[in-house]
Amino acid sequence: MTTIGIFVFPGVEELDFVGPWEVLRAWERMAPDDGARVFTLAAEEGTIECAKGLKVVPDETWATAAPLDVLVYPGGMGTRQHLGDERIRSWVRDVARRGALMTSVCTGSLVYADSGVLDGRPATTHWGSLEHLASLGKDIEVRPGDRYVDSGDIITASGVSAGIDMALHLIRRLASEDRARQIRRYIQYDPQPPV
């Protein structure tokens, strides 16, 4: 079984986490033999108000969640309050130390950087936060042009919608290219930005 927790918090950007949620839960449901188990996860109980105002009720909390094989840390203005927060830093370091595959979308990588888990690694973030990312941690090699950066046990994606691409990559990595293609087709992800 692969336990995947998608972190939600006040000010989490909606598409940052719902993109991966849609992709990964579709995988869980359509390919139960692959053994993925996906849930949303908050620090505490209670309804979360997201960055753009959507109200969501998390499945699990830090207290109730099973140990994570994969963490998805989305971005959004709420991440700014996480920087320098020792409770968040300890949790992130602890999840990483226990061997979870650490993934982020958008400014989620700022929190990883602030927690020290990106030291000496290549990484990316939303285009508006590239300089901020470079100012955190130690010797982070910021990659502005990458849709996502897979550095082994940490994968950081660029802004908001990039979480969809990152989550499909994750399925390819954890299951197979065929499975990732099946989920891509299910969500009819043949993007045609009209502008």
Add this chain to the structure above:
Amino acid sequence: MTTIGIFVFPGVEELDFVGPWEVLRAWERMAPDDGARVFTLAAEEGTIECAKGLKVVPDETWATAAPLDVLVYPGGMGTRQHLGDERIRSWVRDVARRGALMTSVCTGSLVYADSGVLDGRPATTHWGSLEHLASLGKDIEVRPGDRYVDSGDIITASGVSAGIDMALHLIRRLASEDRARQIRRYIQYDPQPPV
């Protein structure tokens, strides 16, 4: 002011509605002078369990929502229960008759078809429901290859992720191409499907 209601219901597909939500709420917040007002809208009060299990709390209900200038009707397995439901049919016909721009994502268009508002029009839906769409309503010209179909006062999008493209098109239509581009850039929508 342009009042935009995004309908949510048990079994609504998460990305179907959060794609447009992200795009349209970003527009509302980043360009307040454009006068968009965007909210989620359910038939009744209470937490909604979406198709893949995400739990969301709607902003408004049929009873409390302001009259709509735009309706976004997402898809998901929950739409199957809407077909033949006279309460849903009446509501859809009523919103259309009052002059709202009717938009749908994925199998939301099945409900429009079932309500008769797509009679004699071109339309699309998720690739897995194209035949179902053709079997509903009267003389619907199904367009399997279109990302979305704009037939004037009704816009139907194809599956799940197509709602993002449709919502950007909506901003272009209701505001300007520049505005739509600004929001596209904000959500860093430069898709690179890895498979």
